[in-house]
Amino acid sequence: xxxxxxxxxxxxxxxxxxxxxxxxxxxxxxxxxxxxxxxxxxxxxxxxxxxxxxxxxxxxxxxxxxxxxxxxxxxxxxxxxxxxxxxxxxxxxxxxxxxxxxxxxxxxxxxxxxxxxxxxxxxxxxxxxxxxxxxxxxxxxxxxxxxxxxxxxxxxxxxxxxxxxxxxxxxxxxxxxxxxxxxxxxxxxxxxxxxxxxxxxxxxxxxxxxxxxxxxxxxxxxxxxxxxxxxxxxxxxxxxxxxxxxxxxxxxxxxxxxxxxxxxxxxxxxxxxxxxxxxxxxxxxxxxxxxxxxxxx
Amino acid sequence: xxxxxxxxxxxxxxxxxxxxxxxxxxxxxxxxxxxxxxxxxxxxxxxxxxxxxxxxxxxxxxxxxxxxxxxxxxxxxxxxxxxxxxxxxxxxxxxxxxxxxxxxxxxxxxxxxxxxxxxxxxxxxxxxxxxxxxxxxxxxxxxxxxxxxxxxxxxxxxxxxxxxxxxxxxxxxxxxxxxxxxxxxxxxxxxxxxxxxxxxxxxxxxxxxxxxxxxxxxxxxxxxxxxxxxxxxxxxxxxxxxxxxxxxxxxxxxxxxxxxxxxxxxxxxxxxxxxxxxxxxxxxxxxxxxxxxxxxx
Numbered sequence: 001x002x003x004x005x006x007x008x009x010x011x012x013x014x015x016x017x018x019x020x021x022x023x024x025x026x027x028x029x030x031x032x033x034x035x036x037x038x039x040x041x042x043x044x045x046x047x048x049x050x051x052x053x054x055x056x057x058x059x060x061x062x063x064x065x066x067x068x069x070x071x072x073x074x075x076x077x078x079x080x081x082x083x084x085x086x087x088x089x090x091x092x093x094x095x096x097x098x099x100x101x102x103x104x105x106x107x108x109x110x111x112x113x114x115x116x117x118x119x120x121x122x123x124x125x126x127x128x129x130x131x132x133x134x135x136x137x138x139x140x141x142x143x144x145x146x147x148x149x150x151x152x153x154x155x156x157x158x159x160x161x162x163x164x165x166x167x168x169x170x171x172x173x174x175x176x177x178x179x180x181x182x183x184x185x186x187x188x189x190x191x192x193x194x195x196x197x198x199x200x201x202x203x204x205x206x207x208x209x210x211x212x213x214x215x216x217x218x219x220x221x222x223x224x225x226x227x228x229x230x231x232x233x234x235x236x237x238x239x240x241x242x243x244x245x246x247x248x249x250x251x252x253x254x255x256x257x258x259x260x261x262x263x264x265x266x267x268x269x270x271x272x273x274x275x276x277x278x279x280x281x282x283x284x285x286x287x288x289x290x291x292x293x294x295x296x297x
Numbered sequence: 298x299x300x301x302x303x304x305x306x307x308x309x310x311x312x313x314x315x316x317x318x319x320x321x322x323x324x325x326x327x328x329x330x331x332x333x334x335x336x337x338x339x340x341x342x343x344x345x346x347x348x349x350x351x352x353x354x355x356x357x358x359x360x361x362x363x364x365x366x367x368x369x370x371x372x373x374x375x376x377x378x379x380x381x382x383x384x385x386x387x388x389x390x391x392x393x394x395x396x397x398x399x400x401x402x403x404x405x406x407x408x409x410x411x412x413x414x415x416x417x418x419x420x421x422x423x424x425x426x427x428x429x430x431x432x433x434x435x436x437x438x439x440x441x442x443x444x445x446x447x448x449x450x451x452x453x454x455x456x457x458x459x460x461x462x463x464x465x466x467x468x469x470x471x472x473x474x475x476x477x478x479x480x481x482x483x484x485x486x487x488x489x490x491x492x493x494x495x496x497x498x499x500x501x502x503x504x505x506x507x508x509x510x511x512x513x514x515x516x517x518x519x520x521x522x523x524x525x526x527x528x529x530x531x532x533x534x535x536x537x538x539x540x541x542x543x544x545x546x547x548x549x550x551x552x553x554x555x556x557x558x559x560x561x562x563x564x565x566x567x568x569x570x571x572x573x574x575x576x577x578x579x580x581x582x583x584x585x586x587x588x589x590x591x592x593x594x
Contacts, residue, residue: 091513091545097394097484098419118476118483119512122395123420125482179415185422186415187394194491194515215416216388218491221515225522248388 005282006042007164009267010034010055012065012277013157014208014257019275019291023064027157028289030062031279035287038161043283048163048171048204049087049110055161056083056106056173063144065157065277068104070144071177076184079143081105081177082191085113088170088199095197096130097122097187103136106175109191111135119193123185145177157277158190160197160206162261170204170263172197172220179211189214194221202228202263205238208276209256213249217241223260234260235268246272269297302579303339304461306564307331307352309362309574310454311505311554316572316588320361324454325586327359328576332584335458340580345460345468345501346384346407352458353380353403353470360441362454362574365401367441368474373481376440378402378474379488382410385467385496392494393427394419394484400433403472406488408432416490420482442474454574455487457494457503459558467560469494469501469517476508486511491518499525499560502535505573506553510546514538520557531557532565543569566594 012027038055042048060068071079083105084095094113096105097120108130112121121129131137158176165171174190174197182188188211189196196207198220205220214220219241226237238260246255257271259278269278278297279289290297309324335352339345357365368376380402381392391410393402394417405427409418418426428434455473462468471487471494479485485508486493493504495517502517511517516538523534535557543552554568556575566575575594576586587594 086513093513097417098422116480116483117509118480119509120394120484120489121480121482122484123422123482125395125420125480129480129482183413183415183418183422183426185418185420185426186413187417187419192417192489192491193512194489194518198515212414212416215490216383216390218495218515218518218521221491221518222522224515225519225526229522229526 004164004166004168005265006166007261007265007267007282008035008038008042008051008055008161009259009261009269009280010161011206011208011259012059012159014271014273014276015157016274027064027277030059030064031277031289032287034058035279035281038163039281042163042165045166048165048169051163052161052171052173053085053106053110056159056175057104059159060104060106060175065159066177067159067175069142072180073145074182074184078184079146079177081175082187083109083175084191084193084197085109085173086171086193086197086199088201088204091200093119093193095120095191095193096126097191098185099127101127101138102130103138103142106173108135122187158208160208160259162204162206162259164261164265168263170199170261172199172204172206174206194218196220198224200224203234203260205258205260207256207258210249213245217244217248219245227262234262234266238268238270242270242272301461301463301465302562303463304558304562304564304579305332305335305339305348305352305458306556306558306566306577307458308503308505308556309356309456311568311570311573312454313571324361324574327356327361328574328586329584331355332576332578335460336578339460339462342463345462345466348460349458349468349470350382350403350407353456353472354401356456357401357403357472362456363474364456364472366439369477370442371479371481375481376443376474378472379484380406380472381488381490381494382406382470383468383490383494383496385498385501388497390416390490392417392488392490393423394488395482396424398424398435399427400435400439403470405432419484455505457505457556459501459503459556461558461562465560467496467501467558469496469503471503491515493517495521497521500531500557502555502557504553504555507546510542514541514545516542524559531559531563535565535567539567539569
């Protein structure tokens with residue numbers, strides 16, 4: 001089998017048009033950092049599933065997005081995280097929902113995938129599982145927005161990554177703090193395999209936006225159905241799935257976006273919101289990042 | 298619009314070949330009772346989403362299946378329930394995962410759908426939500442298998458229902474106690490919209506079996522993709538999706554099954570296990586139930 005040129009794409013969430021100031025610059029830097037972390041894995045012949053985990057964990061640590069350290073709070077003022085990861089080669093998957101005592105939800109999701117026969121663990125018992133297996137705890141003061149802390153991370157900004165590795169395998173991962181002001185215990189699409197996260201041998205998808213609409217359209221699996229079932233080009237499959245979300249959400253709703261990669265290395269990054277933080281690297285040049293519409297993407 | 302003849306199908310779980318004795322008779326009676334409860338809704342012009350909720354709640358109350366009162370215990374000896382409901386007309390959906398203090402998980406899922414902007418609530422906070430909105434608590438001793446109680450319900454036996462109502466709308470609901478001996482906090486496919494439960498304007502699906510494989514194949518949405526995307530007959534779409542589960546699970550794994558109804562009233566109830574408790578009623582005669590392969594189904 002001929003080695004493929006690897007490719008990695010990341011997102012830092014779909015959101016409003018305002019993309020200026022220090023927070024904007026910090027987010028673009030965090031995207032570049034995440035691309036570097038993930039690319040190091042891929043460039044040395046590593047696996048897509050490791051690249052997406054490490055890229056997402058980097059964005060969770062950054063505090064620049066609504067995930068990990070920068071996660072927004074729920075209606076009770078608490079931070080709870082969702083995440084999922086899926087290895088397209090095997091369709092192995094792991095996810096956690098509504099965890100609140102660990103620093104990196106994607107690492108907990110990876111442990112669910114690798115170390116249990118299950119796909120989804122939720123709530124305080126999922127925290128217990130992750131902590132017992134060595135995931136770093138969220139120390140007091142770790143979450144920037146909890147307990148009246150800084151609001152620097154309080155921007156819609158789920159994070160995700162999709163990758164194709166040199167063996168031709170795909171993977172996707174997504175992590176989020178969820179909807180600001182959500183009911184306690186709410187889990188969004190990021191942790192729902194087939195909704196916000198999906199990978200199989202034909203494509204890998206990570207979504208961002210109002211999660212309930214992505215669950216109700218089985219968004220990420222819908223993209224895969226378009227590619228492998230209907231034989232659509234990746235961009236058309238993703239565009240159709242996003243149009244379905246927008247139609248279901250109705251006028252006035254913000255919608256969202258996604259990043260997706262197909263096994264031929266094609267990448268698409270559509271969004272219906274004014275902006276979506278996103279970036280891509282494929283070894284042909286420096287990583288590229290953008291927030292607004294950009295002809296290079 | 299011409300009124301359609303309503304139809305309701307239920308299942309009480311895919312499982313082993315042993316379908317004898319008092320427990321078997323009790324399960325068949327419980328299926329008949331659930332069909333009666335749901336049919337009363339449909340025959341009076343009621344909605345599919347109400348019929349599936351009430352049919353599933355009836356099976357949860359019966360104690361005859363691995364759901365509600367009869368739910369099996371996890372690795373810690375605790376009972377936790379998962380459930381989802383979806384209205385095909387609007388693709389509104391609600392679900393709960395890993396709840397342990399309420400008697401009927403499907404009713405909690407219905408409240409998530411009707412009374413919140415969310416789709417999925419999990420863990421102790423989902424119990425709090427449901428209890429606050431009036432879902433009956435599980436009194437001490439309610440769960441037959443908790444705390445060393447009777448093992449009468451300790452048979453694989455997720456429950457589910459799919460319906461077509463006289464307005465031509467579809468709905469699906471599923472409830473379970475999950476995998477016996479599961480890790481605490483594990484949520485299975487029943488609560489994952491697109492995996493164990495799905496309804497849209499073209500079909501409604503409720504699955505049973507080893508949930509992780511149904512999540513990793515996005516099973517129920519896969520059936521819908523086959524019907525609405527590829528234009529397959531319902532039985533072929535469901536058969537393909539089940540074959541995908543069996544292939545992913547590998548030889549020796551038990552697989553599972555599903556019930557599904559299309560908007561033309563076609564029903565299919567395939568299973569790869571030796572038995573699947575199931576039943577159907579359409580007003581043309583008495584309800585029919587079976588556990589083993591049966592040419593009438």
